[in-house]
Amino acid sequence: MCEQTQKKKVLSCIQPSGIPTLGNYLGALKNWVNMQEEYDCTFAVADLHAITVRQEPAKLRQQIYSMYALFLALGLDPEKSTLFIQSQVPAHSQLAWILSCYTQFGELSRMTQFKDKSARHADNINAGLFAYPALMAADILLYQPDFVPVGHDQKQHLEITRDIATRFNNLYGDVFTVPEPLIGKGGARVMSLADPTKKMSKSDENPNGYISLLDTKEDIIRKFKRAVTDSDAKICVAEGKHGINNLIDIYSVVMGISADETVKKFEGCGYGEFKLSVGEAVADCLSPVRERYNEYISDKKKLEDLSKMGAEKAYYASRKTMSKVMKKVGFVL
Numbered sequence: 001m002c003e004q005t006q007k008k009k010v011l012s013c014i015q016p017s018g019i020p021t022l023g024n025y026l027g028a029l030k031n032w033v034n035m036q037e038e039y040d041c042t043f044a045v046a047d048l049h050a051i052t053v054r055q056e057p058a059k060l061r062q063q064i065y066s067m068y069a070l071f072l073a074l075g076l077d078p079e080k081s082t083l084f085i086q087s088q089v090p091a092h093s094q095l096a097w098i099l100s101c102y103t104q105f106g107e108l109s110r111m112t113q114f115k116d117k118s119a120r121h122a123d124n125i126n127a128g129l130f131a132y133p134a135l136m137a138a139d140i141l142l143y144q145p146d147f148v149p150v151g152h153d154q155k156q157h158l159e160i161t162r163d164i165a166t167r168f169n170n171l172y173g174d175v176f177t178v179p180e181p182l183i184g185k186g187g188a189r190v191m192s193l194a195d196p197t198k199k200m201s202k203s204d205e206n207p208n209g210y211i212s213l214l215d216t217k218e219d220i221i222r223k224f225k226r227a228v229t230d231s232d233a234k235i236c237v238a239e240g241k242h243g244i245n246n247l248i249d250i251y252s253v254v255m256g257i258s259a260d261e262t263v264k265k266f267e268g269c270g271y272g273e274f275k276l277s278v279g280e281a282v283a284d285c286l287s288p289v290r291e292r293y294n295e296y297i298s299d300k301k302k303l304e305d306l307s308k309m310g311a312e313k314a315y316y317a318s319r320k321t322m323s324k325v326m327k328k329v330g331f332v333l
Ligand code: TRP
Pocket: 011, 012, 013, 014, 015, 046, 049, 135, 136, 139, 140, 148, 149, 150, 154, 157
């Protein structure tokens, strides 16, 4: 117990928007799993964020459970960490409203994700899409984390979270821990297998460009065999060799070795053989995840029980911050 209170706190969330890719895994989720020993971790399925764009209810429900099952399958441990579904903890919505009153129209207007998304969903530029960073700030600040692992695309949202926290603290005293970002620590930036100058993305219209965490072994190997490379047939890290650099990165991170070691290991090999080895390494790493996922997703009761337990833990942690905030603002408890 004593040891636990000394651990630094980490929090992160992911939207339930379909099965993540190998890029999400190597860039983020794999680190979450590893951080559980060193930190006191809180991880959530950010379903409140998902409704800023229109969702089909039955599909949303399925995707929420699917993400939670994937958390478990990847090795996030509900005993060690707090794993929950955001909408099951009311404090997120409550604090988001309060924080939105301490967030300026001007700063929200500058968010690049808002600009992108409002361009892509021009028929539904709702207030939630605009106020999204205040909800994300609430997700974070409720749990007083020291660190927030985020990708590059969320860096600006973490910056505004820090600004909101600092502003609030300046008005009311030390209410919130101002969290530090953990950006891409130890992870890889995985590129598309079909166009290695682009980031791997599940919204790629070419399914050969990305590996889904639930792809079968055959699919994974087939996609790696087709991976776009170059024509100089030399396995080394070099500028412009986007495809080969990407495969070297993927292999190294999956095997837990350095890029140099990977290059040495495949010295003199042909591209065909190398691609096959990378495919096999990835398939071996993901097969157990897929098997465990299939077990969890078919055990609805277990998912319900574990997510409720997680929500309860989160509820207790959030309540402390929430009462402090309410008192400071002048509400009656
Ligand atoms: N907005 C993040 C995304 O779209 C998900 C998210 C919601 C999040 N709340 C968070 C990430 C809190 C980190 C911390 O990827």
